Amino acid sequence: MESHVVSNWVVVALGLASLAAIVLVRRSRIWSDAFVQLWRRRRLALFVAGIYVGIALLDSVAWVGGADGNADAVSVHESRSVIDRLFGGNQERSYSAPFADVEFYGAQPLAHPGSHILGTDLIGRDVFYLALKGARVALLIGGLTSLLAIPLALLFGVSAGYFGGRIDTVVFFVMSTLASMPGLLLLIALIMVMGKSTFAVCVALAVTGWVGFCRIARGETLKLRELEYVSAARALGVSELQIVMRHILPNLMHLVIITFVLMFSGLVLSEAILSWLGIGVDGSWGQMIDQARNELSRDPIVWWNISAAGIALFGLILAVNFIGDALRDVLDPRTLQGNE
Amino acid sequence: MLAYAIRRMGYGILVVLGVLFFLFVLFFAVTSPDDVARKALGERVPDSVVEQWKINHGYDKPLFPGPGRWTDNMLVDHYRRMLTFDFGRSDADDTPIMDRITRGAGPSLTLTVPLFLLSLFTGIPLALLVAFFRETYIDRLGVVIAVLAMSVSILLYIIGAQYLIGKLLHWFPISGFDTDPRVIARFLALPILVGVLSGIGGDIRFYRTVFLEESNTDYVRTARAKGCGEARIMSVHVFRNSLIPLLTQVVVAIPFLFTGSLLLESFFGIPGLGAMTVDAIQGNDFSVLRTMVYIGSLLFVVGQVLTDLSYGLVDPRVRFE
Numbered sequence: 001m002e003s004h005v006v007s008n009w010v011v012v013a014l015g016l017a018s019l020a021a022i023v024l025v026r027r028s029r030i031w032s033d034a035f036v037q038l039w040r041r042r043r044l045a046l047f048v049a050g051i052y053v054g055i056a057l058l059d060s061v062a063w064v065g066g067a068d069g070n071a072d073a074v075s076v077h078e079s080r081s082v083i084d085r086l087f088g089g090n091q092e093r094s095y096s097a098p099f100a101d102v103e104f105y106g107a108q109p110l111a112h113p114g115s116h117i118l119g120t121d122l123i124g125r126d127v128f129y130l131a132l133k134g135a136r137v138a139l140l141i142g143g144l145t146s147l148l149a150i151p152l153a154l155l156f157g158v159s160a161g162y163f164g165g166r167i168d169t170v171v172f173f174v175m176s177t178l179a180s181m182p183g184l185l186l187l188i189a190l191i192m193v194m195g196k197s198t199f200a201v202c203v204a205l206a207v208t209g210w211v212g213f214c215r216i217a218r219g220e221t222l223k224l225r226e227l228e229y230v231s232a233a234r235a236l237g238v239s240e241l242q243i244v245m246r247h248i249l250p251n252l253m254h255l256v257i258i259t260f261v262l263m264f265s266g267l268v269l270s271e272a273i274l275s276w277l278g279i280g281v282d283g284s285w286g287q288m289i290d291q292a293r294n295e296l297s298r299d300p301i302v303w304w305n306i307s308a309a310g311i312a313l314f315g316l317i318l319a320v321n322f323i324g325d326a327l328r329d330v331l332d333p334r335t336l337q338g339n340e
Numbered sequence: 341m342l343a344y345a346i347r348r349m350g351y352g353i354l355v356v357l358g359v360l361f362f363l364f365v366l367f368f369a370v371t372s373p374d375d376v377a378r379k380a381l382g383e384r385v386p387d388s389v390v391e392q393w394k395i396n397h398g399y400d401k402p403l404f405p406g407p408g409r410w411t412d413n414m415l416v417d418h419y420r421r422m423l424t425f426d427f428g429r430s431d432a433d434d435t436p437i438m439d440r441i442t443r444g445a446g447p448s449l450t451l452t453v454p455l456f457l458l459s460l461f462t463g464i465p466l467a468l469l470v471a472f473f474r475e476t477y478i479d480r481l482g483v484v485i486a487v488l489a490m491s492v493s494i495l496l497y498i499i500g501a502q503y504l505i506g507k508l509l510h511w512f513p514i515s516g517f518d519t520d521p522r523v524i525a526r527f528l529a530l531p532i533l534v535g536v537l538s539g540i541g542g543d544i545r546f547y548r549t550v551f552l553e554e555s556n557t558d559y560v561r562t563a564r565a566k567g568c569g570e571a572r573i574m575s576v577h578v579f580r581n582s583l584i585p586l587l588t589q590v591v592v593a594i595p596f597l598f599t600g601s602l603l604l605e606s607f608f609g610i611p612g613l614g615a616m617t618v619d620a621i622q623g624n625d626f627s628v629l630r631t632m633v634y635i636g637s638l639l640f641v642v643g644q645v646l647t648d649l650s651y652g653l654v655d656p657r658v659r660f661e
Contacts, residue, residue, distance in 0.1 A: 176351075177358035180644070182596060182636035186619055189629055193370050265491070271605065272493045277621055289495050296503045310496045318491040323485065 004062035004079035011060045038323070052316050056136040059083040083132050090115055092124035098304055119304040121291070131308045134285040138316060140272050141202060141281060142264040148206035150256060151264070153214040158252070160214075161221025162244060171218070178211050186272065191279045198281045201274060203265050203297040213259045217252055224248050245275045254331040261324035265317045272313065283315040344659040352645040354445075356492075359637040360635055364418050367630050373399035380431050381622045397627075398428060422634055432625035440616055440628070441635070444589060447517060448600030449477030451528060455535040455604075456597055460563050460590065464542055467547030472574050474552060482544065489541030497538045498607045515609035531608040535601065549584050554578045591647045595639035 023090040025031040039046065080088065095104035101113035110116075118127040160171035178186070190204035196219040224230065225248070233243050275286030288309035295302035376399070377390045380542050394400040396419075403414045410416075421428060427437035470482035506514035512530045554560070555578045564570075600614030609615075613632065620628035650660045 137640060173354070173358060176355050177362060180355055180637040180640045181359060181362075181633055182640070184602060184619065185599075185629065185633045185636060189366060189633060192621065192624070192626070192629070193366050269493050272495055276495055276603070277618065279621075286493070287495070289499070292497070293499050296499065297507070306496075306499065310493070313493055314491055314496075315570070317493075318488065321487050321491050325483075 002079065004064075004081075007060045007062060008043045011057055014057075034327075034330045036170045038326055041321050041330075042326045044157040045326075047320040048319040049313060049323060052135045052319070053139065055083065055132055056139040059133060059136040083129070084309040087126065087132060090126055092116070092120045092126075093135055094120070094124050095122060095302055096120045096124075104300075104302065119302075121288075121305050122295075127305055127308045130283075130288060131285070132313055133283050134288065134309065135316070136279055137198075137284040138268045138271070138313070140198065141205070141284070144199075144202040145205040145209065145267050146260050146263060148202060150213060150260060151207065153210040154217055154249070154252065154256070156210075157214040157217025158221050158244060158248060160217040162225050162240075162248060169219075171214070175211050175214055178208070182318045183208050184270075184273065187274070188277065188279065191274065196279050201271065201279070201281050205270060209263060209267065213255075213263070216259065220252055220255060221248055224251055226323055258324065258328050261320060261327055265320045265324070268313070268317060285309040289313070341652060341659060345649055348645055348648050348652070350509070352641045355641050359634065359641075360419055360422055362423075362487065363630050364415055367626050368403055368414050369417065372403075373397075376431055376626055377527065396429075397431065422631075426493060427631045430620075430625055431627040432620070437590055437628055437631050441613065441631070443596060444600070444611065444613040444616045446612075447610050448605065448614060449597065450524065451531055451535075451610055451612060452464075452597040452600060453606060454528065455532045455601075456593065458532060459536050459543060462536060463543035464547055464586070466540070467544045468574060468579060471542060471548050471551035472570065483548070486541040486544040486548075489537065490545070491541075492538070494538045494603055497534045498603060501534045501537075502607070505530060505533075506658060509648060515607065517608075519609045527608070527610075531601075531604040531610065535604055546589070547582075547586065550582050550639050551578055554582045557581075580585040588647065591643060592640075595643040596636060598625070598639055599636045 016304075025035060059081045062079040062084070064079045087251060092110050092112070093103065093108070094106075096102070096110055096119055097104050097115055098117055098119045099114055100110065100116070100119065102109055104119075116126050116128065118131065120126055121130070130176055153219075156171045160168040187204050187208050190207055191200055194200040194203065230247050233247060238246075271280050271284055272286030272289060274280040275284055276290045278290075279327075280286050292302070292306035292309065297304055354521040373394055374390065377393045378385075378396075381389060381393060391400070398417065399414070400419060401412060401414050402409055405411075405413050405415060414423050420426075425438065427441075429435065430437055430440070466482070470479050473482075474480050493595040502514050505511050511527055514530070516527050518524055518527060551574075555573070560573060560577050563573050570579075598613070600610075600612040600617075604610070605612045605614035617629065617632050619625070620632070648658070
């Protein structure tokens with residue numbers, strides 16, 4: 001299947017999953033209360049994060065054809081997303097300042113004067129368009145990595161905590177081994193060995209990232225399995241699998257959500273560092289920053305490229321960090337007790 | 341206590357052996373020595389040259405033990421070499437790795453040790469201040485500033501500081517290094533400033549949580565009920581009792597001081613281990629990368645074992661867990 005078809009189906013799947021999540025949240029008092037609280041406290045951050053998600057989704061829905069008159073023969077057969085269709089296609093030859101009519105160095109007239117609200121980069125691509133494209137890459141990195149790391153961490157953490165014994169010994173040993181390696185170096189080593197691709201970056205981030213959450217899940221499961229209602233379920237003859245599904249996992253859900261949000265910003269920031277080392281994901285804001293870092297030593301300086309990428313990255317991370325902070329207060333029963 | 345110490349050290353050794361096995365899988369089983377040789381020599385060299393290169397670097401043995409080669413294989417070789425600190429020569433430029441490490445450790449430490457101490461002595465007092473004013477606007481403002489500081493990529497801190505302070509204001513040189521102790525401070529000022537700034541947000545938030553957890557305990561309430569002043573409670577009761585969780589967090593960071601900072605050293609031209617590692621990454625030099633991961637883990641495990649042993653010494657409960 002072609003990549004744009006996969007990406008369209010992913011958008012459909014995400015839509016269905018969020019519908020299911022909304023239905024589930026509305027059914028449960030605790031969860032709907034938590035989200036009302038979150039909405040009250042972090043309206044702006046949720047709104048900003050929503051914009052990023054919206055851009056990423058618009059950039060994920062793509063189809064072939066329908067090219068406008070001035071497109072060349074190749075682009076007619078390429079799939080282009082909504083963002084590509086709206087903002088792409090106004091290519092220049094080199095740098096131009098925001099809203100400029102002429103090139104930045106040399107003052108040659110532009111092909112699309114005044115249309116680049118954030119200017120163009122070294123090879124004449126529209127910076128606003130590139131900054132928009134980065135949203136999908138960032139959310140892909142955070143989302144795909146979490147999708148790989150969190151189930152893995154839950155599986156190992158819960159089985160280690162719940163069954164104990166030999167499973168616990170093995171899981172704990174693997175965790176201590178991975179945790180004792182310097183994180184960034186391990187990440188780099190994994191990507192260098194697997195080869196550079198979006199999926200490799202996500203797998204490497206997941207391998208280095210699951211340990212932290214696994215430790216939390218294991219600790220929490222150790223506590224939960226000693227509780228009275230778990231003993232009661234066991235005495236009534238409920239099977240181990242049923243106990244885990246009914247009594248352990250739902251009580252870990254708040255930690256899953258908190259970890260996901262707190263992990264997300266760390267992942268996107270790590271990718272920026274990887275981009276600087278030349279092993280990041282193509283089209284990310286990190287890569288834009290890396291490409292732009294010598295532009296500040298030009299004369300006169302080219303500031304719009306690095307500013308656009310930096311502000312786009314900062315905005316997403318800030319919104320996610322604020323949401324994560326509030327989520328922790330809202331969902332974690334320990335902090336709730338502290339407030340009362 | 342002796343039994344506990346032996347058990348803890350044994351586990352540490354096991355973890356180091358586990359790390360070595362992981363590195364073997366990554367750097368020998370997944371990427372074969374042939375790939376490494378081709379990367380170092382180029383794709384179009386004859387097989388005989390590749391074979392010769394593998395012999396020179398000691399990569400010419402079969403990977404796993406088997407009949408007739410229980411000790412003469414890469415797996416055993418890898419363990420033997422790493423455990424005796426015989427790191428061999430670099431894949432990329434044939435220099436002995438041990439020499440490069442001993443040369444790079446000094447510059448790395450001159451950057452990381454002051455950076456570490458300065459982060460500690462700015463982060464903890466600021467967090468104490470914020471925790472002292474908890475539930476007020478100062479606290480809220482402090483947390484917002486911390487989150488803002490955390491949300492900026494370290495790349496932007498570095499590039500911004502180099503541009504603003506180095507290029508526009510000319511306060512400090514943009515990058516460079518010197519062994520002369522009178523000049524070195526000028527070169528280290530900018531990287532240390534950037535390091536402190538990029539870490540301070542997370543530090544303040546972490547320390548603040550620790551202090552707030554401690555100030556919700558019963559003995560703090562008792563002290564307050566007895567009429568103890570808030571400043572005295574913070575400095576004597578809360579701060580001193582928070583030292584245990586703080587120390588755990590701080591001691592964990594110490595081993596990695598030695599391996600330097602990839603970004604700061606590379607951007608600011610400090611010839612330390614971090615810059616060496618970045619060069620190795622960009623030159624596909626697996627041998628150096630492998631060695632650095634190993635040294636990092638070894639230091640980390642040693643640090644952890646020492647911390648745990650000191651806990652065991654002070655707190656009898658730890659020994660019997």
